[in-house]
Amino acid sequence: MLKSVEFMSLKAVKSLASDASVAIISIRDSSTVRDLPTFSGFWDVLPLDMLDVCEEHARQEPGRWADEPTAEQHFQYCEIPDNFAPSLSHAHAIRAFVDQLHDCTDEVDLVVHCSAGVSRSAAVALWTAERFNVALRDGAGVGLGEANPRILRLLTSLT
Numbered sequence: 001m002l003k004s005v006e007f008m009s010l011k012a013v014k015s016l017a018s019d020a021s022v023a024i025i026s027i028r029d030s031s032t033v034r035d036l037p038t039f040s041g042f043w044d045v046l047p048l049d050m051l052d053v054c055e056e057h058a059r060q061e062p063g064r065w066a067d068e069p070t071a072e073q074h075f076q077y078c079e080i081p082d083n084f085a086p087s088l089s090h091a092h093a094i095r096a097f098v099d100q101l102h103d104c105t106d107e108v109d110l111v112v113h114c115s116a117g118v119s120r121s122a123a124v125a126l127w128t129a130e131r132f133n134v135a136l137r138d139g140a141g142v143g144l145g146e147a148n149p150r151i152l153r154l155l156t157s158l159t
Contacts, residue, residue, distance in 0.1 A: 002102040005110040006137035007125035009117030010035070016111065018042060023101055025094065027114040027121055030082050043108050046097040050090055051083040052119045054150030062149060067157075086120070091154040098128050118142045123151035131159060 010032055013024070018041025028036060029051045039045045055064050058077070066073050067088040077085040084090075101108050110128060114120040122144050129136035138144070 001104065001107055002098065002128075002132050002134050003107045003109050004135040004137055005112065005125045005128045006139055007112045007114075007117055007121035008139055009121075010113055010115050012117060012140065013037065013111060013113035019109075021107065022109045022111055023097075025097065025110065025112040025121075025124055027112065027124070029084075029115070030080065032115050043106075044097075044100075046093060048090055048093065049084050050086045050120065051078045051080065052114065052148060053077050053085050054148055056149050063153065065150070067154060086148065086151045086154060088154055088157075091151070091158055094124055094127075094155060095158050098132070102132050118146040119148045120151060122147040123149075124155070127152060127155040 014037050020041065020043055023043040024039050024045045025048065026036065026039065026045055027048045027050060029049065055062050065077055065085065069077060069085055069087055074084050075081065098110065101110060112121040112124045117140060125136060126144055126147055128134070
């Protein structure tokens, strides 16, 4: 059963000791993929490749971008080759992973990290905490004000 969810930066997650009662959602992009820990010894890991972009950052109307972007749209939204905007496929993968955590018989804590630990990870952690009514931990004290609105919209559309 999912016990709690915490969001943090890549730097903070690197300092975590392996723990079989902790699952990880590892949100990365092309700038961080070479610098990731192995995450061996944790309950399970969901790797996600997505850049911290959304319509609001591009000064566009929320929901204007395709929920499931084509390769061309990913490049248009990200403006960096080999990066991906948050998509409905990401949201489905997150939901399946946290549902699995919630349904398991063991108590599991979830850690969600991204590069800075304030936008993508905060959005996933907030949605997870609200969905399962579990404790939300913000160890760095950065708050939820920067939570990526696109990720929240995509995840909320599934529930």
